[in-house]
Amino acid sequence: MEDPEGSLCATCKSSFGMFNEMEHWGKIAHHQKYSDLVTSKDIGCFVCTWIWSRCPPQMHEEGVTEDPNEQFTINYFLFVGMYGEGYECRVTFGISCSWAADYELTVRLSTSDEQRNAYHGMVARPWEKLDPYIGSSxxxxxxxxxxxxxxxxxxxxxxxxxxxxxxxxxxxxxxxxxxxxxxxxxxxxxxxxxxxxxxxxxxxxxxxxxxxxxxxxxxxxxxxxxxxxxxxxxxxxxxxxxxxxxxxxxxxxxxxxxxxxxxxxxxxxxxxxxxxxxxxxxxxxxxxxxxxxxxxxxxxxxxxxxxxxxxxxxxxxxxxRMDNVRFLYPFTTNISIRIPKLSKLDSGPWIGWNDSIWADEIxxxxxxxxxxxxxxxxxxxxxxxxxxxxxxxxxxxxxxxxxxxxxxxxxxxxxxxKDFTQRKLGYGYKDSRKEIIKKKATIKARGGRMELYSDGGISPFFWHTILSTYTACNLTKNSDKLIALSGIAKEFRAATGDTYLAGLWKQSLHYGLLWRSETKGGTRVQRNESYAPSWSWASVAAVGTGSGVKLYDIYRRQVDSLIQVTDERIVAEPPGGDTTGLLRSAEIDIKCRLIYFQYENKPMLMKLYIDEGKTQCYGRFTWTDICFDMSDRAERLAEAEVIEGTCIPICKVEDESLFVLVLENVEGKKFQRVGISQCDCRGYDIGGFSDEWKAWWIDGAMNNLAGLITLV
Incomplete structure (x- = not known):
């Protein structure tokens, strides 16, 4: 192998050179036999080595390796475009095999000055100076x-x-x-x-x-x-x-x-x-x-x-170190890659690197x-x-x-x-901490006067980012759901002055309510044995592993509230204790518009009504589904032709979606959450809806709230 130039097998070279003016995913085949991947790895192909390190052959107890060729596939997605003063080629390989988890590997090639500067550091062959033992002097x-x-x-x-x-x-x-x-x-x-x-x-x-x-x-x-x-x-x-x-x-x-x-x-x-x-x-x-x-x-x-x-x-x-230290560093190659819209080939030299290294290892x-x-x-x-x-x-x-x-x-x-991968890879941890540090400095400079979201405080996006990561993790005890997040909640509370409501925040309650149970995905979800109010994501628990909860993907989109919190009663366990941890009870009073729905499973049609008798219709939404919080209710109503009940609109996301919270009456004006529905509004003529609906959608529901209810 010539250094710092790396080695790519013929198949990998072709994967970078097959750009044809459009993006692909799952349509371009790579090595389809595991033995071919191993052969390329053995001759020093960087990409094949990176792939192989994530799915080494599985050994039987007798020490014999099973031929896995029939259980192994690689496809890839290709993108080529401008980056800085140069060009960039990105290939994301999707690897599937029966003996390891499916995963993606992203490899980037670049001709930008920023990346080429790394080449000069490679000339000194730093891998030869890297001790092969982690923990050495x-x-x-x-x-x-x-x-x-x-x-x-x-x-x-x-x-x-x-x-x-x-x-x-x-x-x-x-x-x-x-x-x-x-x-x-x-x-x-x-x-x-x-x-x-x-x-x-x-x-x-x-x-x-x-x-x-x-x-x-x-x-x-x-x-x-x-x-x-x-x-x-x-x-x-x-x-x-x-x-x-x-x-x-x-x-x-x-x-x-x-x-x-x-x-x-x-x-x-x-x-x-x-x-x-x-x-x-x-x-x-x-x-x-x-x-x-x-x-x-x-x-x-x-x-x-x-x-x-x-x-x-x-x-x-x-x-x-598990891998050869040479493969921890980039490589260079002179393969010809077609540049889109310029009708020309660029033969490099390109510098290439494993762009998934942080995602894989951390x-x-x-x-x-x-x-x-x-x-x-x-x-x-x-x-x-x-x-x-x-x-x-x-x-x-x-x-x-x-x-x-x-x-x-x-x-x-x-x-x-600046895309969703930042959130997926957990980059929100440090971004959120830095935002909090900045806000604390502002608070101190203003003599302790707090800023809330509407005054330029910390965006609820940061909490949503961390919560998305947290709800994808496992806890040995479901009773720890709120406790294990308590420290983060205290940091946010100190920086915003907002009121913490069992995993949600008062100033952005509409944002926090946008969670759904995984009952649609086959996970069995039940009420958490440790108390949390029905409107909190902490109130549900998966049977087995996982939280049983997913947050709706509203990444940095405009979310407008259709509810207003007027009072809250959060009682810690024991009373007088920490309200970010174990709770004895929790109630919130919200000003909202209580409406009634009729849902038809086929053809997935949601009708919203002003009156309980269902004579005055707000509007009709097709391709809308209801996600119930508990598996037993979801299973009981799965085959029902028509489902009727009470709900409240909680927010609208730009001009695309209306979210409504499905409720069940407990007593008087007390309700508990039992589900959520996302109504697709794209392509609808708002003028064809009732005057009441237009007041909600165009004039803003916050000026047209009609009643007060208590969520428990």
């Missing part, structure tokens, strides 16, 4: 450089001087003696006593702050639990041993490596949930859950243990399917990800990896791709 040097750069360049963004050292967890692991093979559990007072007595070792970092109560710096760890019986836990029986000192070789591999990593970087304290919260005390767990927002928000840095894919007992953080990690990790990622100012191939750094000021040429190319796309 080279890895530590990289992390120390990233930390120094962050502390120097992101002082106002990544750590406010007034916040440094403002909080310390109730319990912490003291790793000062890790070099002697022992780690200790300490209380907060003990850690402070060590510092005040001058017993803190010289390498322990202390923040510079004018605060009187400055606590020591500490790190945190995010990890998958896996089998709880195989990881170390703090409980009444193990407390004495942990305080007396537990040998490193008795810790699970992930915990051991995290301790050594923090110690070798020159820090003293590490917080791990299973070792710093009593696992046999519900009371202690609830108290500590309330402080989780501070544990991660004030952590100096969070370690994300992505590489142990099953549980921390089966593998540590330090390991051999966002697609099994750890990030855990509901609690959403909060941990959002609240952590800095994070170091231990992946299968390298270390990644993420802070509010930027990202790095050990093959920094590669992450630089990916970062350029994160900035310039």
């Amino acid at each position: 080279q890895s530590l040097e990289n992390v120390q450089r990233w930390i120094s750069s962050c502390e120097e360049s992101h002082k106002d963004l990544c750590r406010s001087p007034t916040e440094a050292g403002a909080f310390f967890p109730t319990r912490i692991l003291d790793v000062q003696k890790a070099c002697f093979g022992t780690v200790f559990l300490r209380n907060r007072d003990e850690a402070m006593g060590q510092r005040d007595s001058g017993k803190e070792d010289l390498c322990c970092h202390t923040p510079t702050s004018t605060s009187v109560h400055v606590y020591p710096v500490y790190w945190t760890l995010s990890h998958r639990w896996g089998d709880p019986s195989k990881i170390n836990q703090l409980n009444k029986e193990t407390e004495h041993q942990l305080r007396a000192g537990i040998p490193l070789d008795e810790l699970s591999p992930t915990f051991r490596d995290a301790v050594l990593f923090v110690h070798r970087l020159g820090y003293r304290y590490l917080w791990i949930d299973s070792l710093c919260i009593f696992q046999d005390s519900d009371a202690d767990w609830r108290r500590e859950a309330d402080t989780m927002v501070d544990v991660y928000r004030y952590s100096f840095c969070n370690i994300s243990a992505i590489s142990p894919s099953v549980d921390p007992s089966l593998g540590g953080l330090f390991r051999q 966002e697609g990690a099994a750890l990030h399917t855990r509901g609690w990790v959403v909060q941990e990622r959002f609240l952590s100012t800095r994070t170091i990800y231990f992946t299968r191939n390298q270390l990644y750094w993420e802070c509010l000021g930027g990202t790095h990896c050990e093959a920094d040429i590669m992450i630089g190319l990916v970062n350029s796309r994160k900035i310039n791709d």
Whole structure:
């Protein structure tokens, strides 16, 4: 293989050169035999190697590999266009095989100056200098450089001087003696006593702050639990041993490596949930859950243990890189690609890279399917990800990896791709945090006066982005649905002054109500055993894995409210406690237009009426469906020819959709949510609707609200 030029097989070269003035997906075949893919991988084809690394052959117990050719397909989507001062070719490969999850790999070729500059860095052949072992002294040097750069360049963004050292967890692991093979559990007072007595070792970092109560710096760890019986836990029986000192070789591999990593970087304290919260005390767990927002928000840095894919007992953080280090870097090629609308060929040289590297190694990690990790990622100012191939750094000021040429190319796309992929890949975490930091600074400058959405505050889009990620994750206990999001809710509340309503927000309730159960997708959904009001997404739970909830895709579109909240009564459990966590009851009074519907399953026709007798029709909507919140109701009404009931219009999305909330009367003017319907308004002549309807759609429902109801 010639370097820095890479190798592409003939099939991959043709996939980049087949542009014919239009986009394709699923119509252009790539390797259709797994054996052909393996052959191309063996001769050093970059693209085939990247594909193969995601679906290596599955071995039988006898060690024999089954021929998977009949169970393997690749198709691709091709796009060529202008980018900056050059051109770009993007190919997204869709890979399907029976022994691994389906996935997509996006490879980009570019001739822009921005990308070509990366070529000059490749001339020095940096892959030859990259240690093949994650956790080596080279890895530590990289992390120390990233930390120094962050502390120097992101002082106002990544750590406010007034916040440094403002909080310390109730319990912490003291790793000062890790070099002697022992780690200790300490209380907060003990850690402070060590510092005040001058017993803190010289390498322990202390923040510079004018605060009187400055606590020591500490790190945190995010990890998958896996089998709880195989990881170390703090409980009444193990407390004495942990305080007396537990040998490193008795810790699970992930915990051991995290301790050594923090110690070798020159820090003293590490917080791990299973070792710093009593696992046999519900009371202690609830108290500590309330402080989780501070544990991660004030952590100096969070370690994300992505590489142990099953549980921390089966593998540590330090390991051999899974792939050949050469394939962590870009390649160059001189293939001819036709440029659309210019009727010419461009033979490059093109620089190509794996544009899915962040999605594959970070966002697609099994750890990030855990509901609690959403909060941990959002609240952590800095994070170091231990992946299968390298270390990644993420802070509010930027990202790095050990093959920094590669992450630089990916970062350029994160900035310039103003599309839905940003939200899908979880980029909203840091964007939301930065927005909150800005709003807090504005609040402070205005003497504590809050701004709400209508005054230019934080857009509900940011909450919707995080909630979309969160509801796609799994929780071991459905009772944690609101608790595991509590820390993020507190941050948003502090920045907006808005009222939190069981997973939704008062100022954008119409936005928050746009969720649907997955009853249509075959998932069995039932009422959550832990209380949440019917109008909250937290009120439902899937039988098995998943949340059972999806949010409607209204990405950055104009959403106009048709309801108004007049009062709320949110009672925490216990009363007087934290209203972002467990709840005892929740009611909201809303001013709205109570109307009546008649739905025909065939041909999916929704009729809305002003009166209960259904004599005055608002309008008719075809191709409209009702999604009921609970599976039992959905199944009971699946074969019904006509469904009738009560509903309220909650919002309109541009001039395309009307969303109505399907209700069931509890008593008097109290109603509970039982479903939602999206009425398609595209192509309708508003002039053909009733005067009442035109008042809603044209003049605005907020000026025509007719009644007050209570949602429970």
